[in-house]
Amino acid sequence: MRGLQWEQGKRxxxxxxxxxxxxxxxxxxxxxxxxMARELAKMEEAAxxxxxxxxAGHDDEADxxxxxxxxxxxxxxxxxxxxxxxxxxxx
Numbered sequence: 001m002r003g004l005q006w007e008q009g010k011r012x013x014x015x016x017x018x019x020x021x022x023x024x025x026x027x028x029x030x031x032x033x034x035x036m037a038r039e040l041a042k043m044e045e046a047a048x049x050x051x052x053x054x055x056a057g058h059d060d061e062a063d064x065x066x067x068x069x070x071x072x073x074x075x076x077x078x079x080x081x082x083x084x085x086x087x088x089x090x091x
Contacts, residue, residue: 027035
């Protein structure tokens with residue numbers, strides 16, 4: 001925000017602004033959203049590069065994907081519900 005105001009001339013630049021490295025000057029001129037998007041893009045590229053490097057040693061077979069149910073969570077909901085239904089029918 002401040003960098004944008006500096007560029008538009010609405011705010012005076014600090015005296016040390018000219019001594020900043022080029023990368024710092026570039027960051028000052030960006031909004032926070034642009035900086036976050038840039039960092040996310042770097043993280044995505046690093047993840048893709050790491051995934052490509054780890055896939056180099058694998059053969060062409062597909063990886064097996066497995067899943068499992070959260071039985072304790074389901075039981076925590078169903079058991080009291082069934083007990084309540086039985087209590088209502090009996091009582």
